[in-house]
Amino acid sequence: MDKQATLLFSLLARPQKLADLDMPTWDVLIRQARNADLLGRVYELVAEHQLFDAVPLPVRPHLLSARRVARRHTAMVGFELGNLLGILAKLDTPVVVLKGAAYVLAGLPAAAGRVFSDIDLMVAKEHLDEAEKLLKIQAWVASADSYDDKYYRKWMHELPPLQHLKRHTLLDLHHAILPQTARLKPDSDKLFAAAVPVDGYPNAFVLCPQDMVLHSATHLFHDDEFKHGARDLVDLDTLLRYFGKDDAFWQSLVSRGETMDLSRPLYYALRFCQRLLDTPVPELVMAQAARLGRPVGPLAWLMDKLFERALPADHPMCVDSFTPLAKWLLYLRSHYLRMPFHLLIPHLLHKAFISPINARRMEKKAENRPTIEGLIAENKAP
Amino acid sequence: MIVADYSEEALQSLIAGSGLRFDVGPFVVNLQSSLDNFAADIRLMYGTCPLSTQSFADFHVRLDQPFGLRRWFRPQTNFTQDGRTPFKPLPLEQSFAMFEWGLNWCVSSQCHQYLIVHAAVVERAGLALIMPAPPGSGKSTLCAGLVARGWRLLTDELALVSLEQPGEVIALPRPISLKNESIDVIREFAPQQVIGPIAHDTAKGTVAHMAAPPESIRRGTETATSRLLIFPKYIPGASTSIVPRQKAASFMELAEQSFNFNVLGELGFQALKQVLDNCDCYDLSYSDLDDVIPALEQLIDASGASPALDASLTNSGGATDG
Amino acid sequence: MRASTTWFVNPVNPLFFAAWPGEDAVVAYQSTSGDTHLISAMGAAVLELLQAAPLSAEAVFKDLFPDEEPVAEALATLRNNFLIHFEQLGLIEKSLS
Known part of the structure; x- marks a missing residue:
């Protein structure tokens, strides 16, 4: 990968360098960051390091624009969470807020400048049906067709995505962080037991710092949505830098990964954050994570090559001839990881000929994008 | 200098190469295309727009024919901004209209200033x-x-x-x-x-x-x-x-x-x-x-x-x- | 509906109004949901009161019509046509303190 292909990552790793960029480099950066949904993040870094005066005038509107979108997304997520937690309060059971929405609710720096394609919540499996009923009354309805619907309910760790009829916000309601069929089996009970309550909402929890990192890592390195690979890696980097200020976090991270059966994704997360974003990971932690999670022999080399292609911004200039194959192999891998092979065959065939579920789901999300990025898409005045 | 100061041939080679960069209102557009005759349409419709000397462009957009066999019997145009395609391809004769709609999409989805x-x-x-x-x-x-x-x-x-x-x-x-x-x-x-x-x-x-x-x-x-x-x-x-x-x-x-x-x-x-x-x-x-x-x-x-x-x-x- | 019910605009979801002299409708905008509503001038007056302080239906009535008696029928109309409707739209909330 040449230098231009990794420009976005190298600047995110060393934001002070934003002060000295020339116009042609800004030209490249803005385009990569926009495609990676990281333009709002670039704004936040510029603001944090007080570099806005060093940004050339023609570039500024793009950063301000991205900030406005990100703030709107954050406000919308806050608004929807308020409603959702209110609706689910009737369950009288903990609701764990996951991923981006959790960063907003917990006020973490990872929320700054971020955009959202959906909201992820988790409740214990025995409350899932009741939760769905309560949500349905309040206009949150399943948006999948009947095959998708069966697929989700039978094999996945979440309900088919729900969508608010009026505001079109997407909601994923989970009962675990990986599908029931996945090879790795993180125990949801342990996640609930360690979850941290959130001020202001009697029923709201977020994962404990270690689990939050593990979940983010699992999502990135076990999922097929490398469309958001760059953004998800930046999430991980931001979480690690923030939680990592506390030594206690590092001391228990690797052992927590082992307990949760997630040593492999944790290893990848630490490795690629360090490699691509210069995330400070203590040497000892890296060594322990590698001992437990590093794949053996040539596989380690291959996975390096694959992820190096899949993680940078989704932009033509970040692509080489190996990139499409790398993404396809990772896509296959994500399915191999999710379910045993005999289940995978009919599923893949079904995808090819009738209903490409994940591709379609991505399309649905992409459809929202042209109108005004994701969440707020069709949410116009009535 | 304005766009029409270039001959059609000169515009065509710019558009086929690193791109034609011109001012449209407050925006700088960098246009590239592999289509045969796009320069003629641009020269006719945007001829009096100032050429831009700025090395930062607000929108880098392309018009190309999609790959595949269809191009021989049903030629089409595809609009892309940095590899993203907001629309499905349209028939080739709608290329200029597609450029217009594509630029509308860029402005309306990205310019919240x-x-x-x-x-x-x-x-x-x-x-x-x-x-x-x-x-x-x-x-x-x-x-x-x-x-x-x-x-x-x-x-x-x-x-x-x-x-x-x-x-x-x-x-x-x-x-x-x-x-x-x-x-x-x-x-x-x-x-x-x-x-x-x-x-x-x-x-x-x-x-x-x-x-x-x-x-x-x-x-x-x-x-x-x-x-x-x-x-x-x-x-x-x-x-x-x-x-x-x-x-x-x-x-x-x-x-x-x-x-x-x-x-x-x-x-x-x-x-x-x-x-x-x-x-x-x-x-x-x-x-x-x-x-x-x-x-x-x-x-x-x-x-x-x-x-x-x-x-x-x-x-x-x-x-x-x- | 008990007499002690009070209604209020939650400060977390503030409302913004746009009104012009001589017009019988007002724009109410709730920035958190992004919803924009065109409402009657009377409706806007009710919302403005509830944005300033939590009030019972009786208190709203007395503020709007200081010289009238808040008879049960009038209060029921205020609740059904305004308060409950606004609550369903997510513009106001109620508390049963």
């Missing part, structure tokens, strides 16, 4: 007449007619309302999109105007564009103060009728026609409120351009800078960016 409303805006004596666009309203025909009679074109599709100067509209002088019968109506009404390539059977029927007059492009950096908000309706055979309407209801229509009212939150609300403070609002029905244009000229000349405008200038606290 403005409140963006789907509306035509024209100016006379510094005052802006805004015409929002429920489909089939005939606002583009009226816009083209007014422009052909000397009103300055600010925009035909995307009204850029300033968030920094309350009530001001920023110019984005680009070709005016004419549909179906409007094409012949304008040809007959204003034969001196430049009409571009005709695209048949688009999603909107037959589409052709009228180039923005050179004078409108030359004055592209001047803003105009919102003063009249007109909801036009073309009704065959109808005589011109101009009826006042309420501002609150008009606010709702503009919000409905806005691309980013909700992205901007309170800032967008305040910007739109200022526009309504400034504007007298009317429903307009018409069928005859020769009749309606003098009526609108009279209306805007009589309105002047209104008491509402003065009041708003003194008590507008200015929206903040929260």
Whole structure:
């Protein structure tokens, strides 16, 4: 990968360098960051390091624009969470807020400048049906067709995505962080037991710092949505830098990964954050994570090559001839990881000929994008 | 230097290479294409736009034929911005229209430094007449007619309302999109105007564009103060009728026609409120351009800078960016 | 509906109004949901009161019509046509303290 292909990552790793960029480099950066949904993040870094005066005038509107979108997304997520937690309060059971929405609710720096394609919540499996009923009354309805619907309910760790009829916000309601069929089996009970309550909402929890990192890592390195690979890696980097200020976090991270059966994704997360974003990971932690999670022999080399292609911004200039194959192999891998092979065959065939579920789901999300990025898409005045 | 200073051949090689970079209103567009004849359309429709020497472009866009066997029996065009495709490919003869729609998408989805409303805006004596666009309203025909009679074109599709100067509209002088019968109506009404390539059977029927007059492009950096908000309706055979309407209801229509009212939150609300403070609002029905244009000229000349405008200038606290 | 019910605009979801002299409708904008509503001038007056302070239906009535008696029928109309409707739209909330 040449230098231009990794420009976005190298600047995110060393934001002070934003002060000295020339116009042609800004030209490249803005385009990569926009495609990676990281333009709002670039704004936040510029603001944090007080570099806005060093940004050339023609570039500024793009950063301000991205900030406005990100703030709107954050406000919308806050608004929807308020409603959702209110609706689910009737369950009288903990609701764990996951991923981006959790960063907003917990006020973490990872929320700054971020955009959202959906909201992820988790409740214990025995409350899932009741939760769905309560949500349905309040206009949150399943948006999948009947095959998708069966697929989700039978094999996945979440309900088919729900969508608010009026505001079109997407909601994923989970009962675990990986599908029931996945090879790795993180125990949801342990996640609930360690979850941290959130001020202001009697029923709201977020994962404990270690689990939050593990979940983010699992999502990135076990999922097929490398469309958001760059953004998800930046999430991980931001979480690690923030939680990592506390030594206690590092001391228990690797052992927590082992307990949760997630040593492999944790290893990848630490490795690629360090490699691509210069995330400070203590040497000892890296060594322990590698001992437990590093794949053996040539596989380690291959996975390096694959992820190096899949993680940078989704932009033509970040692509080489190996990139499409790398993404396809990772896509296959994500399915191999999710379910045993005999289940995978009919599923893949079904995808090819009738209903490409994940591709379609991505399309649905992409459809929202042209109108005004994701969440707020069709949410116009009535 | 302007785009038309280059010969068609020189433009073609620029577009096929690193790209033609030119100013469109407040934006710099970098256009690349592997299509054979795209330079001719660009030279005709954007010829008076200044070439840009800036090394930062707001939008890098491409028009290409998609790969695959279809290209031999059903040639198509694909619009991309940095590898992203907002639309499905369209027939090759709709290439120029697709460029226009693609650029609309870039501006309306990425430029939240403005409140963006789907509306035509024209100016006379510094005052802006805004015409929002429920489909089939005939606002583009009226816009083209007014422009052909000397009103300055600010925009035909995307009204850029300033968030920094309350009530001001920023110019984005680009070709005016004419549909179906409007094409012949304008040809007959204003034969001196430049009409571009005709695209048949688009999603909107037959589409052709009228180039923005050179004078409108030359004055592209001047803003105009919102003063009249007109909801036009073309009704065959109808005589011109101009009826006042309420501002609150008009606010709702503009919000409905806005691309980013909700992205901007309170800032967008305040910007739109200022526009309504400034504007007298009317429903307009018409069928005859020769009749309606003098009526609108009279209306805007009589309105002047209104008491509402003065009041708003003194008590507008200015929206903040929260 | 008990007499001690109070209604209020939650400060977390503030409302913004746009109104012009001589018009019988008002724009109410809720920035958190992004919803924009066109409401009657009377409705806007009710919302403005509830944005200033939590009030019972009786208190709203007395503020709007200081010289009238808040008879049961009038209060029921205020609740059904305004308060409950606004609550369903997510513009106001109620508390049963």
